[in-house]
Amino acid sequence: MFQSKPRIPNETLANWQRIVDLISRLTDVPASLVMQTDAPDHSVFVTSRGPENPYEVGRKFTLNERLYCYGVLKNDGELVVEDATCDPVWADNDDMEHGMRFYVGYPLKWPDGDVFGTICVLDRRRNRKALMFRDGLMEFARVIEADLQLLSEIEERKRLEAALQTALDQMEQRVEERTADLEEANTALRVLLNNVEMSRDEYDAKVLGQIKGLVLPHLGKLRSRLKADAAASAYLEIIDENLRAISASMSNRLTTMFETLTPSEQEIAQLIIHGQTTKDIARTLSREPSTVEFHRNNIRKKLGLQRSGQNLRSMLRSMQ
Known part of the structure; x- marks a missing residue:
């Protein structure tokens, strides 16, 4: 289901103009129209160019049972009126104002099934050429619906691209925010580790200073006094080596x-x-x-x- 109906671009309107002009020439009718429906209005969207065509682009009708195109939309298919003057259903229809007693029309739909409008031909006489051209008119209706399909697909792709870009922008924003948070956390962690390292170094330096300043000098004095005692000297050497080992392990x-x-x-x-x-x-x-x-x-x-x-x-x- 398409989310919205796209605007009909000028290039497409120019193509539709060539279609209605060609239909008018092939069927020899004064009016070939593409009508757009926006209930309750039904307006002329594209009209063939010719001196005998009374319908101008933008002219609006109110959908009612006395309008040929209403019958097309009601039937959801082809409507053929060969001579409205001989048909009590259409004898007083709105288009008789211009003497348009002949009508052939088909519905036009968006690809999601919503009504776009109708394509039709009108004449002031029973038109045999137009009757024989009904299949051709239906094919032109399919061409216009193919344009509507393409425009809808382009619009949908634009919508999806915009949604994707929005999602990417949001993801990029989240990544930037997450990166900033991680950088802040890393900075805080580095500060913490530096503080821990500094505290450890300060503690080690203090202990080392105490060992070297308060302990090792006295061991030297003891060593000189205990030379004669072999056992005491051996224990003293062990103490000295262990203290130096501790000092080495604490220093970085x-x-x-x-x-x-x-x-x-x-x-x-x-x-x-x-x-x-x-x-x-x-x-x-x-x-x-x-x-x-x-x-x-x-x-x-x-x-x-x-x-x-x-x-x-x-x-x-x-x-x-």
């Missing part, structure tokens, strides 16, 4: 981790960070690959990566 700085490495391990760690393989490092440092591999294993052990499967270079880069 590569320099802090490097403090736990030997000079050779530091050198190799820097080359690993820059993407060099064991063979590359061996060539660079003029050492055996087995020696480089030994130091790599020690670095992994100090970072707690034994049997973890984690990439050593990735870990070192994450600590930068």
Whole structure:
């Protein structure tokens, strides 16, 4: 079902004008008309051009039983009146004002079944040519209805395109709003994470400062006093190593981790960070690959990566 009836464009009107003019010439009638119905009005929409045609475009009639076209619409089909003066039903019809006693007409409909109007021919005499041309007149009616079909399809396509564009615009608006919401949420999340990171770093730095400033100096003094006690010295070394391990795990700085490495391990760690393989490092440092591999294993052990499967270079880069 089409939502609305489209306007008839000038190009289509020009085609219909040629049709009614051709019908008038072929049937030798003074009037060939396309009528438009907008109840209760029935008006001349297109009229053939000729000096004997009394019907002008825009002339309106009120639909009633004394109007030929009313009979077409009532029958929903062909109406033929060969001589109204001999037919009591049509003897006093409105078109007799102009002496139009001969009539042939057919309904015109929109593709959804609604009435557009009629196509008809009228004459002041019984017209044999027009009677024989009835099939042709019906075909011209189909041509006009085909135009109405095309216009309706174009109108429907425009309506659907407009609806689709509206839906796309609404979807785009929702996407923009959703994107803005996500960006705002991401910004808030980044701020939160930064605050958490800063708080964690501040806490770690505070604890590290306390360990280095308040604990490690006293361990040094204890170490010098407990040299003679082997068992006490061993426990002291364990405490010292554990404190340094805790300090290393709490610091996110590569320099802090490097403090736990030997000079050779530091050198190799820097080359690993820059993407060099064991063979590359061996060539660079003029050492055996087995020696480089030994130091790599020690670095992994100090970072707690034994049997973890984690990439050593990735870990070192994450600590930068």
